[in-house]
Structure formats: structure tokens, C-alpha cells
Amino acid sequence: MPGIGKKNLEIMFLHDKPARIITKMKGQKKYASVLAKEVDCTYSHCVRILQDMKKLGLVEFEKKGRIKHVILTKSGEEIAHSMEGIYLSFDKI
Amino acid sequence: MPGIGKKNLEIMFLHDKPARIITKMKGQKKYASVLAKEVDCTYSHCVRILQDMKKLGLVEFEKKGRIKHVILTKSGEEIAHSMEGIYLSFDKI
Numbered sequence: 001m002p003g004i005g006k007k008n009l010e011i012m013f014l015h016d017k018p019a020r021i022i023t024k025m026k027g028q029k030k031y032a033s034v035l036a037k038e039v040d041c042t043y044s045h046c047v048r049i050l051q052d053m054k055k056l057g058l059v060e061f062e063k064k065g066r067i068k069h070v071i072l073t074k075s076g077e078e079i080a081h082s083m084e085g086i087y088l089s090f091d092k093i
Numbered sequence: 094m095p096g097i098g099k100k101n102l103e104i105m106f107l108h109d110k111p112a113r114i115i116t117k118m119k120g121q122k123k124y125a126s127v128l129a130k131e132v133d134c135t136y137s138h139c140v141r142i143l144q145d146m147k148k149l150g151l152v153e154f155e156k157k158g159r160i161k162h163v164i165l166t167k168s169g170e171e172i173a174h175s176m177e178g179i180y181l182s183f184d185k186i
Binding site: 085 | 102106111112145171179181182185
């Protein structure tokens with residue numbers, strides 16, 4: 001049951017929402033609403049996590065008119081890369 | 094304040110005790126009591142985490158007389174390696 005194993009590993013080691021959000025943002029601009037759907041959390045929870053990430057210097061918000069994108073900083077990309085490594089190691093088990 | 098940044102990153106993304114325990118075990122046999130001290134948690138909490146890790150196939154217990162070591166399996170080593178990568182990426186920030 002690899003799927004169940006992966007879920008249990010995620011539960012054991014990670015805060016799943018922030019870990020998934022940063023992994024999903026790797027190398028891409030995203031809307032918060034799209035991210036929220038991708039990681040299966042509410043829009044407001046997703047925005048709260050993104051604001052915390054901004055405080056830690058991991059993301060920037062880009063505003064163009066009414067459109068607001070979120071994008072990883074260099075530090076954010078580093079963590080996203082390592083986090084992807086964690087998920088890949090979960091997949092192997 | 095790199096130390097504070099690292100702590101906040103750990104709080105944001107990881108369950109710190111399991112994440113630290115598996116990282117500390119990389120490539121080494123350990124006693125649960127030593128691990129508990131190294132990651133600053135109680136012996137009973139540490140043993141509970143190790144038992145959960147055993148269920149997921151990440152560690153084995155080795156008994157020699159009254160001495161009980163804990164050691165990572167191949168899968169455990171894979172995760173320990175990736176987790177070390179996460180901590181290294183935290184250090185860079």
C-alpha cells in the first residue's frame with residue numbers, strides 16, 4: 001500500500017499544508033486560489049500560510065492590477081527543492 | 094538572526110522531534126536514551142516515535158543482552174538523507 005505509507009510518512013514528519021504549498025510553487029508563479037485547490041485546503045488557510053512564508057522571506061506577492069500572484073524567492077526555491085527531495089524519498093518506500 | 098529563522102522554518106514545515114530523530118540516526122546505531130537527549134525530548138516520547146517509525150519500516154531494534162540499539166533500515170536512511178537536505182536548506186537562509 002504505497003499510497004498509505006506515503007500519507008503516514010507525511011503525517012509523521014511534515015506539516016502537510018505548508019510542505020505541499022512550497023513544493024507546488026517550485027519554479028512557478030501561482031494564484032493563492034489555485035494553490036489552495038492543489039493542496040486541498042481553504043483559501044484563507046492557504047493565504048495565512050503564504051503570509052507566514054512571506055515573513056520568513058520565502059515568497060513574494062506580485063500585484064498586476066487586480067491579479068495577485070505569489071512566487072518563491074531564492075530561499076523559497078531552495079526549500080522547495082529539498083522538500084521535493086523528501087516527497088521523492090517517501091515515494092520510494 | 095539565522096538561528097531564529099531556522100527555528101521558524103522548522104516550526105513551519107516539520108514535526109521537529111521525528112524529523113530530528115531520523116536525521117540524528119543517519120548512518121549510526123543509537124540508544125533511544127541518547128537520541129532523546131540529542132533532540133531534547135523525553136525518553137518515553139522518543140520511544141513512541143521510534144515505535145511508529147518501526148511500524149513504517151524506517152528503523153529496526155537490535156537487542157544484545159540488556160542493550161537495545163536502534164538502527165535505520167534502507168528506507169529510513171533514504172528519508173534521513175532527504176531530511177538532512179531540508180535542514181541544510183534551512184541553514185542557508
